[in-house]
Amino acid sequence: MTELISIVIPIFNAEQYLEGIIESIIKQTYKKIELILVDDGSTDSSPELCDLYKEKDKRIQVIHKKNGGLVSARKAGISIARGDYAVCVDSDDWIDKNHLLEIKKIVEEYSPDIVCFNYIEVNEKTKSLRDIPFRKGLYTKEDIAKEIYPQLIRNTRGKAFPPTIWAKVYKMELYKEEQIKVDDRIKIGEDVACTIPCIIRAESMYILDKALYYYRRNNVSMTKTKKPISWDGPELIEEHLRARVKSKEWDFQKQISRRTVQSLINVVKTQFYSQ
Numbered sequence: 475m476t477e478l479i480s481i482v483i484p485i486f487n488a489e490q491y492l493e494g495i496i497e498s499i500i501k502q503t504y505k506k507i508e509l510i511l512v513d514d515g516s517t518d519s520s521p522e523l524c525d526l527y528k529e530k531d532k533r534i535q536v537i538h539k540k541n542g543g544l545v546s547a548r549k550a551g552i553s554i555a556r557g558d559y560a561v562c563v564d565s566d567d568w569i570d571k572n573h574l575l576e577i578k579k580i581v582e583e584y585s586p587d588i589v590c591f592n593y594i595e596v597n598e599k600t601k602s603l604r605d606i607p608f609r610k611g612l613y614t615k616e617d618i619a620k621e622i623y624p625q626l627i628r629n630t631r632g633k634a635f636p637p638t639i640w641a642k643v644y645k646m647e648l649y650k651e652e653q654i655k656v657d658d659r660i661k662i663g664e665d666v667a668c669t670i671p672c673i674i675r676a677e678s679m680y681i682l683d684k685a686l687y688y689y690r691r692n693n694v695s696m697t698k699t700k701k702p703i704s705w706d707g708p709e710l711i712e713e714h715l716r717a718r719v720k721s722k723e724w725d726f727q728k729q730i731s732r733r734t735v736q737s738l739i740n741v742v743k744t745q746f747y748s749q
Contacts, residue, residue, distance in 0.1 A: 482512065488565035515539065535554065590682065
């Protein structure tokens, strides 16, 4: 395998964790990577740290931009990516040292459009395995339709395929085309807006039974700060999904409606954060 893997990290005031995530990437056992650090208008020392690492490692590129949110930062990063596969990472998490090597093995053997994997959720006191509750291994297009589509967005029991963008690796063309269409105004649920269309368009997918990502819970970041969710978020995502998910062969439109209802309930709950 000679594929270049592009890793994009959106960064906003992440100085506390930034060195940890960057070190976990540049020390990967698979070396053919490009790391794109997107400073989204940080006001702490994150911009300087990004530039410092760029000087140390020629595989690193840095973008400094005006603050525009997570979606706009991912777009900025992916717009200059040259890799064959795309990886998204949050600035306060970190990845296993063999993360990309494990992906390389799967890509080398199966060349799937998407690779999914388990992750470890970490808080101040514990570490918990978060397992993808689906069959592990290779999925053809027919397998995806049969096993994933019935609960891709939200089934009648409220279950859905894990939408986390950072627990997946994508063929670049597929990911770039979907990410660029996501509305910058979406602040919560932006992963869903990108991953759902990607999975629907995928011709193949592999679910790897290994935990390759460490997700840090209950900390300050672009995605994890507790605050009231905007009321227009569910509407923006619903509009996006209905525009991108055109198939009438499956019950996706009903699934989208179920997800919107659940999202609105979550919005109501978060209003208490403003009290």
